[in-house]
Amino acid sequence: MPAPLLSLTWTDHVTGRPGYLVVDRLVRGVASGGLRMRQGCTLDEVTGLARGMTMKEALHYDPAGRYVPLGGAKGGIDCDPRSPEAYGLLVRYLRAMRPYIESCWTTGEDLGLTQDLVDRAAAEAGLVSSVQAVYPLLDDEASARKRLADAFCVDVDGIGLDELVGGYGVAESVLAALDRAGTPYAGTRVAVQGLGTMGGATARFLARAGLTVTAVADVGGTIANAAGLDVEALLAARDAYGTVDRAVLRADDRELPGDAWLASGAEVLVPAAVSYAIDTTNQHRVTGRWIVEAANMPVTAAAEELLAARGITVLPDVVVNSGTNAWWWWTLFGDIGADADEAFAHTRRSMRALIELMLSRAEADGTTPRAAAHAIVADRLPVIADRYGWYR
Secondary structure, eight states, rough: OOOSSSEEEEEEETTOOOOEEEEEOOOOTBEEOOOHHHHHHHHHHHHHHHHHHHHHHTTOOOSSOOOOEEEEEEEEESTTSSTTHHHHHHHHHHHHHHHHHHTEEEOOOOOOOOHHHHHHHHHTTSSTTTTGGGGGOOSSHHHHHHHHHHHHEETTTTEEGGTHHHHHHHHHHHHHHHHTTTTOTTTTTTEEESSSSSHHHHHHHHHHTOOOOEEEEEEEEEEETTTOOOHHHHHTTTTTTTTTTTGOOOTOEEEEEGGGGGGOSSSEEEEEOOOBBBBBTTTTOOOSEEEESSSSSOOOHHHHHHHHHHHOOOOOOOOEEEHHHHHHHHHHHHSSOOEEEEEEHHHHHHHHHHHHHHHHHHHHHHHOOOHHHHHHHHHHHHHHHHHHOOOO
């Protein structure tokens, strides 16, 4: 693969901790990708995530849509987000990256950070918005910004729409795969690693669709119940980091080690937390039929090869978890309004179409879903480049 357009490492003058920015590709002079904060974050990790963002943008290209996909980018900070020094570090990082955020990089929440926190730190860093680089591309900036702000105020059953739409896209990806395989929802078991924004919403919508969530994992371990967990009770008992208060567990809920979700017997596994959660050392414990990547890069390439040899299908992150990013732009550019029903309907249509396209391509080519997704991107990137150029 070609080298990214821009790759830089920043060192905080206060803590000595590193931060990274990788711009993989520009379209109309702008790239999109969130900012993550986690202990141990690396430049290689951010580089892979930036390439993934280029793919997610290309996969949602619709020549008839108002939203024109951007390039791909990603930011990362090597720090535990729970650390007392984390917020000050975030502000200083955003100040250092201000020239890029003002000109070419639109960013937002990712692992370890919420959008509210990013917005607050961005304001303190002197930025108009974390997505201000896209404003010159809008036909009516004032209306577009109001529409997005209104969308972030939409509440659905006690949870903000912005915290639900990505997980809804993951859930629809699961349901589309089940439908294609002729597998009924009732009786299909699900294990979810991570009950934060993405994992929590995925669990909610899969449970509401009739699947049985039998295991969820957070930093405190795995919570399991073969008959099904009370997903809504667990969601209501989460803290800001997705950790469940064990006081809400029922008598027949079991507390197991943190990695027990891998071997819980569920047909569908949804890693929705950290990267590299499934590797060659633990992939043998997976007994399900599908792994659906709600997190970014949760399955290593070597592990995926071994899983495929055992007949386990990995639905890749570049498709499955692309709904959040797309929702931002569908709303800002005006393909949809600040309305939950409209957002869910558009997300459902888009994600199901992408899953069908990817799985059909994989079947026709005799490849994995990830290879098929890469092939679709390879077809679309030159089309986008011909229409908009490589950099402008």
